[in-house]
Amino acid sequence: MLLSKKPVAWDGSLANDSDRHNWEGSQMSMQPSAAPHRVAIADIQIPFWRMVVILIKWTLAAIPAVIIVSIIFGILGALIGGGLMAIMGHVPGVKM
DSSP: OOOOSSBSSOTTSTTSOTTOOSBOSSOOOOOOOOOOOOOOOOOOOOOHHHHHHHHHHHHHHHHHHHHHHHHHHHHHHHHHHHHHHHHHSSOTTOOO
């Protein structure tokens, strides 16, 4: 099946990508974008035990994250402390 050579949208649009998708016989309408809408969620229907399972999963997922962040802060603290020790030579009140 041969596709027509007339693009649906002009060459610079997202509808006309490099793989030549969305090629048809008629032009695509190019409407101006609408102003963003504000959305407020009033209620979420979720069973209690499903929420408990979600919170347990979040808690278990946070454990490795806390370990990784603790290691990063430990390394940064050691580097900053070592740099200050190198600059100052000693820390008053600390016997080495």
